Amino acid sequence: KAGVTQTPRYLIKTRGQQVTLSCSPISGHRSVSWYQQTPGQGLQFLFEYFSETQRNKGNFPGRFSGRQFSNSRSEMNVSTLELGDSALYLCASSPRTTNTEAFFGQGTRLTVV
Amino acid sequence: KQEVTQIPAALSVPEGENLVLNCSFTDSAIYNLQWFRQDPGKGLTSLLLIQSSQREQTSGRLNASLDKSSGRSTLYIAASQPGDSATYLCAVLPDLTQGGSEKLVFGKGTKLTVNP
Numbered sequence: 001k002a003g004v005t006q007t008p009r010y011l012i013k014t015r016g017q018q019v020t021l022s023c024s025p026i027s028g029h030r031s032v033s034w035y036q037q038t039p040g041q042g043l044q045f046l047f048e049y050f051s052e053t054q055r056n057k058g059n060f061p062g063r064f065s066g067r068q069f070s071n072s073r074s075e076m077n078v079s080t081l082e083l084g085d086s087a088l089y090l091c092a093s094s095p096r097t098t099n100t101e102a103f104f105g106q107g108t109r110l111t112v113v
Numbered sequence: 114k115q116e117v118t119q120i121p122a123a124l125s126v127p128e129g130e131n132l133v134l135n136c137s138f139t140d141s142a143i144y145n146l147q148w149f150r151q152d153p154g155k156g157l158t159s160l161l162l163i164q165s166s167q168r169e170q171t172s173g174r175l176n177a178s179l180d181k182s183s184g185r186s187t188l189y190i191a192a193s194q195p196g197d198s199a200t201y202l203c204a205v206l207p208d209l210t211q212g213g214s215e216k217l218v219f220g221k222g223t224k225l226t227v228n229p
Contacts, residue, residue, distance in 0.1 A: 006156075033216065043202070043219040056216055090156055092217070101147065102204075102217060104157035 002027065004093045004105035012111045018079040021108045025072050025093030032074040033102070034066060037088040046089075049074055050096075081112045115140045115207050119220035126193055127228050134188040134223045136203035141181050144206040148177050148188050151200045151222070160201075161188070165208070193227045200224045 005024040013019050025032050034046040045058040049068035066076040078085055088109050092102040116139045126132050136146070145164045149157040161170045161177040163186070169178040176189040186203060204217040 004156075035217075035219075042221045043204075043217075045216040045218075048216060058216065088154070092157075101145075101159060101162045102206075103159060104149070106156040109154065 004091055004103055006089075006091050006105035006108050008108060009106065010109045010111075012113060013081050015081055015083060015112055017081050018077060019081060019110060020075055020077045021089055021091075021110070023074045023076075023091030023093075023105060025074070025091075026103055029093040029095050029103075030072050031094040031096060031100070032068055032072065033092045033094070034074070034076050035090045035092065036060075037090060037107070038086075043090070046076065078110075083112050086110060086112045115143075115205060115218045117203060117205055117218050117220040119201075119203060119223050121223060122221065123224045123226075125226040125228060128193060128195060130193050130227075131189070131191050132193055132225075134190070134201050134203075134225070136186040136188070136220055138184045138186075138205050138218075140207065141184055142208040143181065144208050146177075146179055146186050146203060146205050147217070148175075148186075149202045149204065151202060153200075157202065190225075193225075195227045195229050198225055198227050 007022045031050045033048040035043045037043045048056040052068045063079045068074045088107045090107045091105045094100045094102050118137045120135050147162050148160045163170050163179040174191040179186045200222040202222040204219045
């Protein structure tokens with residue numbers, strides 16, 4: 001069974017640009033969550049999607065957005081990039097939303113210069 | 114607000130030693146607790162999941178315990194090997210029925226180095 005796939009693995013962008021990251025969950029999993037990991041703040045929750053609906057959102061500015069498609073694949077978008085957006089972005093896949101094990105992808109390393 | 118703390122932040126041990134990593138959380142209203150391993154620059158690998166009704170889980174040389182009432186979990190690694198070197202993270206999933214938010218809350222991790 002294939003794991004969680006995140007693309008691309010690495011990205012370098014310039015301040016002010018926008019970026020789109022993709023996550024394909026484990027087959028049959030309908031819940032996808034996104035986390036940002038930085039050395040200073042650790043892992044912070046961005047948002048969660050289930051059946052194409054955003055169910056929960058973390059404390060991030062509106063420049064961070066996401067969506068989920070009917071096949072459960074998810075994308076997150078960051079507009080007007082800032083240097084502080086440089087981080088490892090991790091996607092987690094779960095079969096459902098409640099009381100379930102989360103499986104993470106390898107992450108996308110975003111560097112903003 | 115749920116907070117998760119992991120102590121120590123870093124640990125260095127000689128190969129073959131048994132060791133314990135600690136995780137504490139402030140709110141006992143949780144569905145489950147997960148331990149993860151993260152290698153440098155990589156994603157998270159799930160090691161063990163303990164449901165709130167369980168006391169411990171075992172997988173190979175790993176044993177995780179959960180004391181929900183005291184807000185503590187430990188990850189025991191037996192006969193450590195250099196390949197165990199990584200950062201170990203614990204995360205709790207708050208219980209929605211008791212007002213929690215449906216998201217994992219992570220500790221900052223313990224960076225483990227096992228020296229040959």
